[in-house]
Amino acid sequence: MRRSSGKIGIVCVTLLLVGLVTGVWAQSQNLNLAAKELVIKRGFTKEALSCIECHGKKMPGIMEGWRASRMSHAGISCYDCHVVKKSSPMASQCEGVKGTDIYISPMVSSKTCSRCHPQEVEQFLRSGHASLASAAVMDPKKVGLQKLMYQYEGSAFMDNDTLDLSTGLTPKGKAPYVRASRAGGCQMCHGTQVEMGPDNKPINETWPGGVGTRYPDGSIGTCTVCHTRHRFSVSDARKPEACGACHLGPDHPNIEIYMESKHGQNYLVQGDEWNYDSPPGAWEPGDYLAPTCATCHMSGIGDLATTHSVNDRLKWDLMHKKSVIRSGERGNGEKGEKLMRRVCANCHGKTHTDVQRKSLDNIVELYNKQWAGAVKMKADLKKKSLLKKDPWKDGFQELMYYLWHHTGRRARQGAAMNAPDYTHWHGTFQMFQVYKDMEDIYNYRIKNNKIEELSTVMSSAPY
Ligand code: HEC
Ligand code: HEC
Ligand code: HEC
Ligand code: HEC
Ligand code: HEC
Ligand code: HEC
Ligand code: HEC
Ligand code: HEC
Numbered sequence: 001m002r003r004s005s006g007k008i009g010i011v012c013v014t015l016l017l018v019g020l021v022t023g024v025w026a027q028s029q030n031l032n033l034a035a036k037e038l039v040i041k042r043g044f045t046k047e048a049l050s051c052i053e054c055h056g057k058k059m060p061g062i063m064e065g066w067r068a069s070r071m072s073h074a075g076i077s078c079y080d081c082h083v084v085k086k087s088s089p090m091a092s093q094c095e096g097v098k099g100t101d102i103y104i105s106p107m108v109s110s111k112t113c114s115r116c117h118p119q120e121v122e123q124f125l126r127s128g129h130a131s132l133a134s135a136a137v138m139d140p141k142k143v144g145l146q147k148l149m150y151q152y153e154g155s156a157f158m159d160n161d162t163l164d165l166s167t168g169l170t171p172k173g174k175a176p177y178v179r180a181s182r183a184g185g186c187q188m189c190h191g192t193q194v195e196m197g198p199d200n201k202p203i204n205e206t207w208p209g210g211v212g213t214r215y216p217d218g219s220i221g222t223c224t225v226c227h228t229r230h231r232f233s234v235s236d237a238r239k240p241e242a243c244g245a246c247h248l249g250p251d252h253p254n255i256e257i258y259m260e261s262k263h264g265q266n267y268l269v270q271g272d273e274w275n276y277d278s279p280p281g282a283w284e285p286g287d288y289l290a291p292t293c294a295t296c297h298m299s300g301i302g303d304l305a306t307t308h309s310v311n312d313r314l315k316w317d318l319m320h321k322k323s324v325i326r327s328g329e330r331g332n333g334e335k336g337e338k339l340m341r342r343v344c345a346n347c348h349g350k351t352h353t354d355v356q357r358k359s360l361d362n363i364v365e366l367y368n369k370q371w372a373g374a375v376k377m378k379a380d381l382k383k384k385s386l387l388k389k390d391p392w393k394d395g396f397q398e399l400m401y402y403l404w405h406h407t408g409r410r411a412r413q414g415a416a417m418n419a420p421d422y423t424h425w426h427g428t429f430q431m432f433q434v435y436k437d438m439e440d441i442y443n444y445r446i447k448n449n450k451i452e453e454l455s456t457v458m459s460s461a462p463y
Helices: 004-028 047-060 060-067 080-084 110-114 119-127 131-138 141-155 176-190 234-238 254-260 262-273 295-296 334-343 350-383 397-416 421-450
Strands: none
Touching: 047 060, 047 080, 110 119, 119 350, 131 176, 141 176, 234 295, 254 262, 254 397, 254 421, 295 334, 334 350, 350 397, 350 421, 397 421
């Protein structure tokens, strides 16, 4: 809060002055906006007003969100974000602009925001939330995953259908349900390539989508996954719920981990007394007493500036099969370690933080050791042709997946974010059980030189 008292003063004077003018303006436009007192810094054009007026009647829900937003107060309207050039691959016309030379699109990517927020967009685009997020769902190089989606989750294995996995796009001529799992699941968190019909509207349920959505004009990213539309508020994005929409569940239970941590306990018992409305970059201890997800991963705190690259403050890669110190497209782990420590230093002493960082390193080492053991067993089995071709019918390979993707991630992420129950009961405890079961299967196969007939893993339920 401290850095912006000057700015707030100026804003208040402006609000008073412009508020008066706006009241008169709103009345003359018969928009019933008096209560909200829109601040018009540059005025709406006639075209912009027509969208507002008609949509106020036809889509009052969207209107109310927008009206409460800071951007509406600064004169940014539907027109600024939804009007596109006629030549845009996304250009269409709603019933209100038919017959005019105005073209609109319901799709709005980070490129639109970059006109006015270039720095946030630049940081976002180099983070794991942009192209890497949608690559996980549609990049042909990740064929294994597409197999999971189309062949297995899409039931193609029952239809005995071979699908073309070379493009990442919706396969042609296949039953629509082959993409049902991707559309309702993966894509709503990760985003995928938006496919377009002849009328420039999205098809194949590829829109709306998650954070890394790829738009037909080549742009990437949906900013509103955290800045809920149409309020686009900074205070909403500072709360852990903004992240919990995607960061949950058995494979990355970050919101559960947070709520279990001491930080989350503080949020749960006092969070409704905290202040989330400080201006951008000026949200500091005092506004809150314990950090939320945003505090540690994004917000400015102390002498650290806000970043829209969630990778910046990370040391380890805690999501992939082997945990390594981040480099390349995943960030810079050594720098990340230093930045994250600077977050903690606002509220904790070095002794306290050293313990936390060390116990994370130790859990990473413990997990990596078990993973290496599993890799070795698998290599032996492969050499002796003791693996089934279909990994999802092979108990050993199924367990190996859970070791990494569920139990191992929970242990690593629980330790990273101070949640003892996730570190232990959902994490290391289940890791060792899975590992020992894998050893039993391994020993059976080696001793008998054959694969047991039924998968010993009946479902993912225990993990
Ligand atoms: C600051 C930019 C911005 C402003 C201003 C804005 N929108 Fe949006 N709008 C978005 C974004 C971002 C999305 C999500 C698009 C996506 O996921 O590709 C969206 C989505 C939509 C959608 C499609 C989703 C749905 O629920 O059907 C409609 C319709 C829409 N906006 C109407 C409006 C109207 C009407 C206004 C003016 C009152 C408005 N928008 C103002 C950015 C904006
Ligand atoms: C006279 C009323 C009217 C006016 C003026 C109007 N709209 Fe619409 N608009 C609608 C209605 C009704 C719908 C919902 C039906 C549809 O999708 O065509 C709609 C739909 C939309 C959608 C969603 C389209 C989709 O495919 O889901 C967007 C975005 C939109 N309008 C933006 C605008 C913008 C921007 C303007 C101003 C340039 C504008 N509208 C002017 C009535 C209007
Ligand atoms: C035409 C310029 C323009 C465009 C396009 C634009 N913005 Fe803004 N935005 C602004 C201005 C101006 C403000 C500052 C308002 C203020 O300080 O009161 C702002 C403020 C914000 C804020 C801070 C709100 C708060 O609570 O303090 C967020 C978040 C934001 N914009 C997100 C977006 C997103 C997301 C998009 C794209 C979907 C977008 N903006 C597109 C001009 C724009
Ligand atoms: C719409 C869903 C969604 C929301 C909301 C969301 N994330 Fe993510 N996040 C993802 C996905 C998907 C990935 C995995 C990206 C990939 O495949 O590399 C991810 C990855 C991350 C990563 C790791 C990045 C990397 O490259 O390793 C961090 C850290 C992160 N998110 C933090 C946050 C925080 C903090 C918030 C809230 C302020 C948040 N996320 C909100 C979907 C989301
Ligand atoms: C509830 C939201 C959600 C759903 C549904 C979801 N994911 Fe993710 N996914 C995430 C988040 C969040 C991460 C980041 C996890 C982390 O940091 O540990 C992630 C990580 C990943 C990763 C590792 C990062 C990378 O890019 O290599 C892959 C691959 C992946 N998801 C693929 C998928 C696929 C394929 C599906 C559907 C079959 C799917 N996800 C469904 C949210 C989701
Ligand atoms: C993962 C969640 C998340 C996503 C995605 C996200 N933001 Fe933010 N954004 C935040 C948080 C949290 C803050 C508040 C930082 C603080 O505490 O001051 C913020 C602040 C802002 C602000 C206020 C100025 C500033 O930089 O602090 C703007 C403008 C903004 N975001 C625009 C965008 C745009 C444009 C995009 C899309 C490229 C975007 N945001 C995507 C979480 C997100
Ligand atoms: C006290 C600070 C703090 C809070 C609060 C916090 N995190 Fe973290 N987070 C960390 C640290 C530290 C790591 C591990 C960083 C490293 O590698 O050194 C981490 C790791 C992660 C990762 C793993 C990235 C990977 O490698 O797979 C994700 C995703 C993530 N956090 C999301 C969230 C979400 C979502 C929330 C809120 C629900 C949250 N975090 C709350 C500090 C925090
Ligand atoms: C905004 C201040 C703030 C920040 C930043 C912060 N913490 Fe905390 N932390 C707290 C508070 C408050 C508690 C709860 C103390 C209590 O209620 O017992 C706490 C408790 C903890 C605990 C529980 C153990 C104990 O002392 O009872 C751990 C572990 C922890 N923090 C680690 C971290 C790490 C690691 C970071 C940086 C990645 C961090 N914290 C950042 C305020 C903060």
